[in-house]
Amino acid sequence: LPKGHAGDYNQALMDLGALICVPKNPRCLICPVMSLCQARQNGTQDQRPVKTPKKDVPHYVQAAGVIIQRGRVLLALRPSKGLLGGMWEFPNGRVNGDPARGLPNALKTGYNLRLRVTRHPRAERSRRRSRSAHKQEPLGTVQHGYSHFSVTTHVFRCELLSPPKETNLKWVPLKDLDTYPMGKIDRQIAKMITSKVTPKV
Ligand code: SF4
CATH class of the missing domain: 3.90.79.10 (Nucleoside Triphosphate Pyrophosphohydrolase)
Known part of the structure; x- marks a missing residue:
């Protein structure tokens, strides 16, 4: 976390999730963290977030x-x-x-x-x-x-x-x-x- 800017950091993450790294068709090309993103590097960005399979309930x-x-x-x-x-x-x-x-x-x-x-x-x-x-x-x-x-x-x-x-x-x-x-x-x-x-x- 950047020292003294935890609030800004959290807000930035929320904005990223709401506007750019959305579950369907994430907008990687304009993403400010594209160079750091493991999913983008592996080409798995469309499979994120990983969904937990629904359990069969009796x-x-x-x-x-x-x-x-x-x-x-x-x-x-x-x-x-x-x-x-x-x-x-x-x-x-x-x-x-x-x-x-x-x-x-x-x-x-x-x-x-x-x-x-x-x-x-x-x-x-x-x-x-x-x-x-x-x-x-x-x-x-x-x-x-x-x-x-x-x-x-x-x-x-x-x-x-x-x-x-x-x-x-x-x-x-x-x-x-x-x-x-x-x-x-x-x-x-x-x-x-x-x-x-x-x-x-
Ligand atoms: S580069 Fe990574 S963090 Fe950015 S939008 Fe694509 S999947 Fe999300």
Whole structure:
């Protein structure tokens, strides 16, 4: 660094990067440091800056249950530490294969909930007519990417077969959902259900 001119030096570097040594088509012919530039000497100026290759991040499929009773929906409080610590979520879990089939087991394991997926009335009529097993349609599907993995979440209406027991579960009035802190996936589910469900008081 030139003594006493660190600020000027930094400013000059920023100007060089903004006006001359730009990522696409750097203007080497008018560059004041061309004679010092290793990239120019090696003919690699068009490959600078070196881009770090994007890492392949794992992708997971999960299913979430929307359980509504008398205008309230069942939420779970996440552990205080870790990803989205202390936020609220719709009970969910990773699934393999058909997400509707895997959901009851995932929520039994993760939240000690006993439930079944509610069949959409239209799908039920269609199933009765054709007398065949129809794949359960989700209320919606949410895609989300974190820095180290991405997730597809299929959302289903569910009904409980027995009352919830775990202390991190809470019945929350639908009208209060906005006041509960949530991650992006759960916020989208909340929007999805408040637009589809008419709350009963
Ligand atoms: S000579 Fe080097 S520093 Fe100057 S514009 Fe070209 S690549 Fe950038």
